[in-house]
Amino acid sequence: MAESTTSKTEDGIPSVMTAAQQNSYGEARDVITLRSDVLVPRQLSCNQVLVRVHAASINPIDWKLLNGNMSHVNRYSFPHIPGNDVAGVVVNVGSSVKRLKIGDKVYGNLSGDGGTYAEFVRGNESKFALKPNNLTMIEAAAVPLACETSYQVLFNKASPPIGPGSKVFVCGGATATGWYAIQMAKAVGAHVATTSSQRNFGLLEKLGYKIVQESDETKDDPQQLFVIDYNSKDFGQVLQDKNYDLVYDCVGGEQQWVAAQRILKRGGQFVTIAGDDPEASVSLKSALTMGTHIMSRKLGSVFCSSHHSYIFHLLHTSHQELDDIRTKYLETGKVKPLIDTVFDWQKDGVEAIYKLYEKSKSGKAQGKLILKITDEQ
Ligand SMILES: NC(=O)c1ccc[n+]([C@@H]2O[C@H](COP(=O)([O-])OP(=O)(O)OC[C@H]3O[C@@H](n4cnc5c(N)ncnc54)[C@H](OP(=O)(O)O)[C@@H]3O)[C@@H](O)[C@H]2O)c1
Secondary structure, eight states, rough: OOOOOOOOTTSSBBSEEEEEEEEEOOOOOHEEEEEEEEEOOOOOOOOTEEEEEEEOOOOOHHHHTTTTTTTSSOOOOSSBBOOOEEEEEEEOOOOTTTSOOTTTTEEEETTTOOSBBBBBBEEGGGGGEEOOOOHHHHHHHHHHHHHHHHHHIIIIIISSSTEEEEEEEEEEEEHHHHHHHHHHHTTTOOOOEEEEEEEGGHHHHTTTTEEEEEEEEEEEEEEEEEEEETTOOOHHHHHTOOOOEEEEEESSSHHHHHHHHHHHHEEEEEESSSSSSSSSOOOOHHHHHHHHHHHHHHHHHHTTTTTOOOEEEOOOOHHHHHHHHIIITTTTTOOOOOOEEEEEHHHHTTHHHHHHHHHHHHOOOEEEEEEOOSSSO
């Protein structure tokens, strides 16, 4: 990788940096380059902060947005710096910023604005919160989008919020959103069951759970997790009439909703973050189709006897929630991030970024995928 020019200005922040640049919509290898002459976004408006990035992570939305199929809702001007999840250190603050100060270690999510696959990122202070003090930068970068999405589903969308004795089924316990949800739901005393391929049982064991496959009556033991191998069994059949309060779908596809209706209690909720089309393209056509499905399921849930609600949830980043996640779940050790691979662009250059996208898209990661930007100090 080319060395970035390190000519520093008076405040010690360089004028140029190394950053990934997306030059048009397409596949990562075709549209992303790594440059060492990108201007540091030094000009801050009153509510912005400038963060020196230590680590960033990838989420499926990053590669779903890369090819432009979402450009009707999220249009970039090129060159665009990709990446949204981040952990780093505040190096400058706008005139109205009171909550954060220079030197604070932070984590956050840029909510689609991008910019974190770079040595410095600028963003509204509301996108950042103090980093959990028990996590490394790499671990902290693995948290924001996936964990906050699940936090919102369990404690904002679920009505009443998930708590002691709630019954929660997570479709896709091996997804990052799934294993964050499992840990938070268990932390508040809920009974939790999930689906996963056999391949990923070990991943769930890494969270400290004993995997049980015979019965879902594990509610008295928070260390046990009832897991259904979705390749050999249908969770709707296995848990028929078990009266779950919430089915949280982190996988997508119509079959999750079909199976969920068999296990939900009357008035129970189905919340999906992936909809019917979990594949790579999120086009205007698929968005419209999904909208039609949501409407017909909402109407169906009102008029059919079961009254199951169907909810599609989209994350809205909030620093208050990132603070709550930090204090209640991460710093208490009740929730931990799992890391699959740390890609290092100082060692592998732009290939690190291509591999990051390719592994995320493969669906084979066992834990979060991280892009290390600089060594921890
Ligand atoms: N709406 C929102 O705001 C929002 C926010 C975050 C994520 N999302 C969406 O939620 C989905 C999950 O995101 P993520 O980051 O958590 O995913 P991820 O960590 O990339 O999930 C990958 C895992 O999915 C598992 N999987 C694939 N098909 C499965 C199935 N049929 N049943 C159970 N598990 C299956 C795979 O495990 P196996 O090898 O075991 O199958 C794989 O390990 C994505 O579609 C993402 O775009 C939406």
